[in-house]
Amino acid sequence: MAGLRIYVPGDAAAVACGADGIAKAIPPLAAKRKVAVEIVRNGSRGMHWLEPMLEVVTDKGRIAYGPVEMDDLESVFDAMIAGGAAHKLRVGVPEEHPFLKKQTRLTFARCGIVDPHSLDEYLAHDGYKGLMKALADPAGIVAAVTESGLRGRGGAGFPTGIKWKTVADAQADRKYIVCNADEGDSGTFADRMIMEGDPFVLIEGMTIAGIAVGATRGYVYIRSEYPHAIAVMNDAIRTAKNAGYLGRSVAGSAFAFDIEVRVGAGAYVCGEETALLESLEGRRGQVRAKPPLPAHKGLFGKPTVINNVLSLASVPVIMDRGAAYYKNFGVGRSRGTMPIQLAGNLKYGGLFETAFGITLGELVDDIGGGTFTGRPVKAVQVGGPLGAYFPRALFDTPFDYEAFAGRDGLIGHAGVVVFDDTADMAKQARFAMEFCAVESCGKCTPCRIGSTRGVETIDRIVEGVEPEKNLAVLTDLCNTMKFGSLCALGGFTPYPVMSALTHFPEDFVPAPQKQAAE
Template identity: 70%
Template sequence: LPPADVVAEVTASGLRGRGGAGFPAGIKWRTVADTPGSLKFVCCNADEGDSGTFADRMLMEGDPFTLIEGMTIAAYAVGATEGYVYIRSEYPDAIRTVREAIAVARDQGWLGEDVLGSGVRFDLFVRVGAGAYICGEETAMLESLEGKRGMVRAKPPIPAITGLFGRPTVVNNVLTLASVPAILAGGAAAYQALGVERSRGTQVFQLAGNIARGGIFETAFGMTVEKLINTYGGGTRSGRPVRAVQVGGPLGAYLPADGLDLPMEYEAFAAAGAMLGHGGVVVFDDTVDMASMARFAMEFCAEESCGKCTPCRVGAVRGVEVIDRIVAGQDPDGNLALLGDLCELMTEGSLCAMGGLTSMPVRSALLHFADDFSPRSPRSPSGPEGRRPR
């Protein structure tokens, strides 16, 4: 197919970014293809840092050639000649496997100056991150690839126009790029036939936490959270009732047990004030302390913030302090109002999704598990994980 037809096929398939944002891949590719430039890049973001997610690692360790093929197709479609796989340092097996696979691909003529005798030039390189969660954000990853500290860039300009070293750049997640070979092999219509509404094709859902059968389950969009947990995951490992489920990583919303009939698709989750993210699903039973989980979200943001913008850098630290005061019974009404204002400020004022989404787990915990934020007596007995018996 001519490059433009490849882009059209990916666009028609309805493939959206599997890294969390859900942006249509075909539109991103078309932007890069239409932007003039003698040098263009394809970058795979394999900095898989969300809690409960491991699909990128499993694919890179088990079938790296699918990723290499997807990146090569993307390069052909947009006119890129160089590609980078940005892998987190905590994945040594994935790093070694992808590097070995790239060497095999070069030897076989699948990469290099003349890919399969087509006249197309494309080569791939692995770059290892230094353990910063923020580099899962595309512009922070690009900064790191350029040898700088991983900090987010203001947008616009978008990476598709001004990306790596100021050049037009495709930035996609591992699962997004790995979906491309199947789409082109079976046709856009076959992929489009799977899924629901604007969530087309399949997603790789990852079950973790207090779950009897954790692991990876690839299925078409539309399955409910309840079916995924109970039918495929076998319920909780402890045998106790499910109390909360977090979908979308450490900054995803907490869903209560009576809200698990939610279909696994982008728009349904957005309407429920949640996000699908990278497809990670973490299960908690009825012993979990949700005030502690809300505090963890703020603590995580404070630890992992790149520090570039004040709402994220300072807001998360203040958030931990405010939640501690609420649980300690210090002016709970005033501090709850202050926490609400802080969440709004972080959502509206943060430069990227790191600070912008930190309020999502906090607000969902307050909404569905308000009792856990009531003042606690230090002398009262506590249940498992520090939570008072219900």
């Protein structure tokens, strides 16, 4: 290969900002200048405000430019030809950008760097080293994952090793590995980025899980809203099969393992693990009562490991570098790193992987740079539609499962959505109830009926109809939903509602009273 190697991210966030058009426009520019180019559609580095962020390989390393819009492309391309020369959009060496420099990238080590379609590049960047160590000591995998302190990154935070041990100990003729890629929480996109930017790490993680528990078949359940991720995963699975990393003999070993992608159909509740299993089996995505746990009776009634994308994608580095290495990052019972997603009204949105323990304030103010509207931050919702709204007064909360729980919040899948002072928190609380009503699977009464009553009650409060009585009703209703719902949809909807009410009571005062008070 000769000529210029240019990276144009194929990540959906970059594509949504015009990356496909840029990638198509480069070859004609190159032809005009008689320069040979090779375009690589990499994943995103996670500095999304700079997308589409183009990189050119030079003798000084990779030099980035962004955000590159069509109007700037020609001059950026000329700067690239000149060996990564100066330009108003020049970012420089990506790794030296403070946003990346401050991070600890374990799960996302390769994302944005490698060509997601190339197994060779994956192998050249430490790919499948974890699998090789796992194959050398299959019986030690579960202990290593347990020792690493890895907890479910989907939101529940259940220790991954314990889940795996339960499935490993179960006796059955068939077992399954199911990857939950139904990333429906607003403000989250880390699963999508990994699947689009480093799909082999997920395949490797699932394969290690299969070997650890004795499962030979895996499913990745990806939401239909992620067509790009679906395409990249399917491509990577095909490549891994052809190379012998999946199939009857994984990497020449006695272990068999195969993976298939299944596509969701727009139901948020299918992100709940038992609803997901129902959906995979071809039924309505209705939540199952637990017990039995999926680890005992999961997919098609067989013992099943069901883990989030990030949990599984963290396993290869744990196996490769050792449990102690991973465990040394983090605080308290939250070990390792968390790929945090900064979103909403934020100047520097994107993916920030760091050890647990960073405070919410550091994330929003220092890393995220405050709002892009330039207005003061009013509230931050952490953990998706079921996460609490935190005011600035709680910005000292460290990113840690227990610390957030201690303040009636949750870190969930680590999405951070920032709102400025124009946000109406009563409206946000109403939306939480409305969303729950739309997405409820209908199986349990607190969620199915409670959410609709919640919308009505909030409407009455805002209209000024017996506000005190209705506030008591709302509080009571939230309590019933929290403790009486079958799953987190009904059970956690009270978090955004009650946090909005607790931290922003002034927003629940009816409009005429607001005026009178001023």
